[in-house]
Amino acid sequence: MSALPQGFETLEPFVDQWAVAGSAERAARRDASTAEARETFYAAASPLLTSALDRLDGRPLAEHDASETRLMQLMLSLAHVALAVELQQDDEPKHQPLRREMRITRTPAD
Amino acid sequence: MNAPVQPFEPVAEDSLAWLGTDPVPAAPYYDPAWFEDEREAVFRRSWLQIGHVCELPEPGSFIRREVEILRASLLIVRSKDGAIRAFHNVCTHRGTQLVEEAQGKRSTFSCPYHRWTFGNDGRLLSAPDFERFHVTKEDCALPQVAVDTCGGLIFVNFDPAGPQPLRDYLGSMAERLEALPSAQATTFSEYVYETDANWKLTYDNFQENYHLRFIHPRSGAATIGEDNPFGYPLRYGFEGPHRTQTIWANPAPKIAPVQGMAFGRAMACVAADGFEASATGRDYLALFPNFFVLGSPTQPFSHTVWPIAAGKSRGVVRIYWKGEDDSASRRFVREYMMATARDIHAEDRAVIAAGHRGLASGALKHIHFQSQEVLCRHLYRSVAERVQKWREAHRI
Numbered sequence: 001m002s003a004l005p006q007g008f009e010t011l012e013p014f015v016d017q018w019a020v021a022g023s024a025e026r027a028a029r030r031d032a033s034t035a036e037a038r039e040t041f042y043a044a045a046s047p048l049l050t051s052a053l054d055r056l057d058g059r060p061l062a063e064h065d066a067s068e069t070r071l072m073q074l075m076l077s078l079a080h081v082a083l084a085v086e087l088q089q090d091d092e093p094k095h096q097p098l099r100r101e102m103r104i105t106r107t108p109a110d
Numbered sequence: 111m112n113a114p115v116q117p118f119e120p121v122a123e124d125s126l127a128w129l130g131t132d133p134v135p136a137a138p139y140y141d142p143a144w145f146e147d148e149r150e151a152v153f154r155r156s157w158l159q160i161g162h163v164c165e166l167p168e169p170g171s172f173i174r175r176e177v178e179i180l181r182a183s184l185l186i187v188r189s190k191d192g193a194i195r196a197f198h199n200v201c202t203h204r205g206t207q208l209v210e211e212a213q214g215k216r217s218t219f220s221c222p223y224h225r226w227t228f229g230n231d232g233r234l235l236s237a238p239d240f241e242r243f244h245v246t247k248e249d250c251a252l253p254q255v256a257v258d259t260c261g262g263l264i265f266v267n268f269d270p271a272g273p274q275p276l277r278d279y280l281g282s283m284a285e286r287l288e289a290l291p292s293a294q295a296t297t298f299s300e301y302v303y304e305t306d307a308n309w310k311l312t313y314d315n316f317q318e319n320y321h322l323r324f325i326h327p328r329s330g331a332a333t334i335g336e337d338n339p340f341g342y343p344l345r346y347g348f349e350g351p352h353r354t355q356t357i358w359a360n361p362a363p364k365i366a367p368v369q370g371m372a373f374g375r376a377m378a379c380v381a382a383d384g385f386e387a388s389a390t391g392r393d394y395l396a397l398f399p400n401f402f403v404l405g406s407p408t409q410p411f412s413h414t415v416w417p418i419a420a421g422k423s424r425g426v427v428r429i430y431w432k433g434e435d436d437s438a439s440r441r442f443v444r445e446y447m448m449a450t451a452r453d454i455h456a457e458d459r460a461v462i463a464a465g466h467r468g469l470a471s472g473a474l475k476h477i478h479f480q481s482q483e484v485l486c487r488h489l490y491r492s493v494a495e496r497v498q499k500w501r502e503a504h505r506i
Contacts, residue, residue: 023445046368049368053438056437072441075442076441079445079446080445086366086367091327098456102302102303102455103301104452105302107444108435109435109441
């Protein structure tokens with residue numbers, strides 16, 4: 001039994017670190033990650049973002065099975081990681097402590 | 111077909127001259143005595159944005175809100191009759207706060223101390239051994255605070271003399287609020303921060319663009335451009351103590367891959383929700399004293415800056431969404447947009463506090479606003495006018 005839907009097996013090594021529930025927890029994973037971990041994840045996941053969302057859009061969120069939920073969570077973590085890799089770049093270590101003060105209290109994904 | 115892009119023209123200085131050009135006194139930005147007068151002259155006598163109707167979806171829904179500057183805890187409820195009411199969260203027996211939960215659904219509120227029980231219309235329904243009291247239940251209803259809504263937003267007003275109606279207070283802002291995506295919101299994302307800075311200093315950071323290129327070099331790249339290096343707005347508007355700006359955005363920003371995918375899917379959501387990006391997309395409406403909201407349908411957000419003390423504020427940022435997350439794309443878009451806004455706001459907090467530390471030293475008698483910081487000047491004038499009137503009326 002694969003942890004992720006068929007076609008997304010290459011992302012399995014990232015499940016433990018990045019497939020987590022809750023926006024605040026995903027933001028915290030970005031905060032706690034190394035540059036290498038972010039870049040490796042971004043390189044593997046960003047080319048699959050379009051196909052993953054298209055695949056997941058095929059069924060209502062509420063009906064996703066465990067493997068689809070994990071893939072969704074990976075892509076949601078990619079949203080956070082992409083901000084670090086694409087925009088903050090080498091400013092990310094300086095930016096990280098600033099974000100900690102912005103407490104996420106609620107999102108529709110929680 | 112895209113229309114040709116007009117080169118940027120900043121708002122002409124002579125059109126803003128009526129607001130003055132003099133240096134502004136520094137003391138109102140840190141002085142505890144001034145803050146005490148703001149408490150009465152501004153915050154006890156203005157409509158304050160405190161929530162959104164989507165937080166009170168059905169009869170019995172309630173939210174508790176703390177308003178530190180007025181030392182108040184409010185219960186804002188949707189009563190059985192569907193009306194929204196606001197009560198002080200205080201038992202009329204001996205003042206005990208009734209409710210600890212931040213939100214929920216209840217038909218009654220029962221005091222933990224002696225079990226006085228109130229309906230969600232505020233009436234005292236029952237109290238043990240009540241016949242030993244020398245008062246009627248009718249006289250023991252929860253004290254109310256004026257409440258009204260506009261464009262989905264809930265406002266309260268503590269004015270002891272009875273407030274002017276909300277729509278009169280808002281003027282033409284009312285219709286503009288109703289046209290924003292936030293008016294149709296059914297849910298929202300929220301993040302909250304506290305900063306060791308005066309509320310005006312905090313709020314001012316978000317109504318001038320002069321700082322963008324220095325404080326947001328990476329996250330705010332799309333807000334500046336070659337012919338508008340500071341990202342100044344296209345227009346300003348003023349109505350009584352309220353103010354607006356029309357946001358300029360770089361017509362050809364550099365877009366990174368995931369960023370581009372997120373915005374592409376966001377535009378699809380906007381279209382599916384029936385929003386027209388062109389209608390309100392550049393609207394920034396600032397409502398006196400401490401609230402502003404943006405109309406961009408991909409990221410319609412509001413920001414309320416609550417004063418806690420002369421040198422301490424709390425910011426509440428909410429990004430408004432229409433409908434639940436029904437698809438993976440929608441959920442991804444909302445996560446990305448929330449994280450984007452939070453990344454930008456995170457960059458402002460420390461520099462705001464550094465400003466407060468500098469001012470609170472007393473080193474400066476005055477601060478300076480350039481013509482493109484006119485919204486900051488307008489806030490100062492609106493506050494000062496009220497504080498000075500208050501001082502004239504209450505000090506002999």
